Amino acid sequence: MQLKSPLSRANLSDIAANAIRDLIVDGDLAAGERLNEVRLSERLGVSRTPLREALNRLVAEGALIARPKLGYSVKPLCREEFDQIYDLRPILDPAALKAAGFPSTEQLKRLRKINAKLASARNPAAAIDLDDEWHAALTEHCPNKALLDMIETVTRRTRRYEIALMREAPTIGLATTHHQDVLDALEQGRLDDACAALKENLEYGKAPIMAWLEARQTEARKTA
Amino acid sequence: MQLKSPLSRANLSDIAANAIRDLIVDGDLAAGERLNEVRLSERLGVSRTPLREALNRLVAEGALIARPKLGYSVKPLCREEFDQIYDLRPILDPAALKAAGFPSTEQLKRLRKINAKLASARNPAAAIDLDDEWHAALTEHCPNKALLDMIETVTRRTRRYEIALMREAPTIGLATTHHQDVLDALEQGRLDDACAALKENLEYGKAPIMAWLEARQTEARKTA
DNA sequence: TTTTTCTATATTGTATACAGTATGCAGCTA
DNA sequence: TAGCTGCATACTGTATACAATATAGAAAAA
Numbered sequence: 329m330q331l332k333s334p335l336s337r338a339n340l341s342d343i344a345a346n347a348i349r350d351l352i353v354d355g356d357l358a359a360g361e362r363l364n365e366v367r368l369s370e371r372l373g374v375s376r377t378p379l380r381e382a383l384n385r386l387v388a389e390g391a392l393i394a395r396p397k398l399g400y401s402v403k404p405l406c407r408e409e410f411d412q413i414y415d416l417r418p419i420l421d422p423a424a425l426k427a428a429g430f431p432s433t434e435q436l437k438r439l440r441k442i443n444a445k446l447a448s449a450r451n452p453a454a455a456i457d458l459d460d461e462w463h464a465a466l467t468e469h470c471p472n473k474a475l476l477d478m479i480e481t482v483t484r485r486t487r488r489y490e491i492a493l494m495r496e497a498p499t500i501g502l503a504t505t506h507h508q509d510v511l512d513a514l515e516q517g518r519l520d521d522a523c524a525a526l527k528e529n530l531e532y533g534k535a536p537i538m539a540w541l542e543a544r545q546t547e548a549r550k551t552a
Numbered sequence: 553m554q555l556k557s558p559l560s561r562a563n564l565s566d567i568a569a570n571a572i573r574d575l576i577v578d579g580d581l582a583a584g585e586r587l588n589e590v591r592l593s594e595r596l597g598v599s600r601t602p603l604r605e606a607l608n609r610l611v612a613e614g615a616l617i618a619r620p621k622l623g624y625s626v627k628p629l630c631r632e633e634f635d636q637i638y639d640l641r642p643i644l645d646p647a648a649l650k651a652a653g654f655p656s657t658e659q660l661k662r663l664r665k666i667n668a669k670l671a672s673a674r675n676p677a678a679a680i681d682l683d684d685e686w687h688a689a690l691t692e693h694c695p696n697k698a699l700l701d702m703i704e705t706v707t708r709r710t711r712r713y714e715i716a717l718m719r720e721a722p723t724i725g726l727a728t729t730h731h732q733d734v735l736d737a738l739e740q741g742r743l744d745d746a747c748a749a750l751k752e753n754l755e756y757g758k759a760p761i762m763a764w765l766e767a768r769q770t771e772a773r774k775t776a
Numbered sequence: 777t778t779t780t781t782c783t784a785t786a787t788t789g790t791a792t793a794c795a796g797t798a799t800g801c802a803g804c805t806a
Numbered sequence: 807t808a809g810c811t812g813c814a815t816a817c818t819g820t821a822t823a824c825a826a827t828a829t830a831g832a833a834a835a836a
Contacts, residue, residue: 339620380605381608384608388609409698412698413697415699416699420643474639478640
C-alpha cells in the first residue's frame, strides 16, 4: 500500500524548478537575465546541487538557456521562436482530436460550460487558463498520451508569451465562437469539420501575439 | 572572437550522457535495469555530480526513468510507448515536408542517391542510418526548426526499438519504393501527394516493430 | 584619451562528505 | 513453516569544499 501521496515525495529540485518557473512567468526574472547560482540558491533556500538540477530541467523545457562556463539565463522572448512553436499546435491538436473521436455527452456539456465561462471572463489571466482548460478537455480522451504530452509541452512554452502580452496589453481574444464551431461540428457528427475548425481557432490565436512581438521588435530597433 | 570550438567545451556531464546513451543502445545497460550511481560513476570515471546531470538529461530524452529515492532505471521497451511515439511521425513529417516545399534539383539528386544506397544496403544497422538520413534530408529546408527538433526527438526515441529489433531479428524493410513515390510526386510538382506518400511510408515502417513487440509480449506472458 | 594587458575577484564545474531513506536479512512470534 | 519486526547496509538526496574558468577593473602603453 502507498500511504504517502506522490506529492509529499517532492524533492528540493522539483520545488526549485517550480519556484523558478513562477519567477520567470511573474517577471521576477526578466527575459534575457543571467542567473547567478549562488544568489539564486540563497534566495530559494536550497544548495546549488538541487538548484542546478532544476535549472537543467528548465533548459529542457525551453525556459532557460545554458552556456558552458557562462551559466544559465532566461530565454528571451523571440518572435521566430514563438512563430515556430505556436505553429505546432494547429498540427498537433487536430490530430489529437481526430484520434480522440467524438466526446461523450457529459464531456460536451463540460466543454460548453468552460466556453461559456470563457465568454464572460473579464480577467485576461483567467481567460488564458480557461482557454487552456478547454483545449485540454477537448482532447483528453486521445489514446495517444505521447501526443498529449507534446501538446502540453508546447502549451507551456507558448503560455509565457501569452502572459507577457497580457501584462503589457491586457486584451481578451474572442476564441469562443471558434470553440462553438468545433463543438457544433462534433455534436452534428462531423469530426473532420471539427478538426478543421480547431485548426482555424489555433491559427487565429497566433495573430495578436505575433503582432505584438513584431511591434516590440521594431521598437527595440528604434531604441538601438 | 571564439577560438575554442564548441566541442572542446564539452563538460563531463555531456560526455557521460553520450556514453550512457551508447551503453543503452548497445545493450550494455539492459532495458529495465536499475542503475547504481556510485558504480556507474566509477565505470565512467566521473563523479556522481556530473553523472546525475547526465541521468537527468536522459530522463528528459525518455531513455531513462527516475523514481524519487529509488534512483534511475533504463526505460523498458514497451509496446504502447512505441505505438504512441511512432504515430507522431506520420503527423509531424508530412507537416514538415509541406512547410519545406519542393526540394531543389541538387537536393532531389541527393535524396535519390541515399535511397539507392538504402536499396542496396545489406547491413541492417546501415539501413537504419540511411533511412534516417533520407528522412532528415527530405525535410531539412523546413523553416520551422522547432518542428524539426521535435521530429529528431521522436526519431531518437524510436531508434532504440529499431535497433533492438535489428539485433534479435535482422531484417531490412523495403521502404525504398515508398521513398521513390515521394520523390516522384515532388519531381512532378504534386506536393500534397508527396506528403500523403510520406505518411504512408511512415505508417508502413511501424508494422514490423509492432509485430515483434507483440510477439515479445505474448512470449513474456507465457514465461510468467 | 583610448586601447591593451595583467591581475584580483566572481562564478561555474566537479568532487566529496554527510544525512535521510529504502532494502534485504536475521531473528522472533504465532 | 509463514509472516512480522527490527536492524544493518546500501543507496539516493543534499550540502559544501575545491578547482578551473570567465570577468571586471586597474595599470600601462599607444
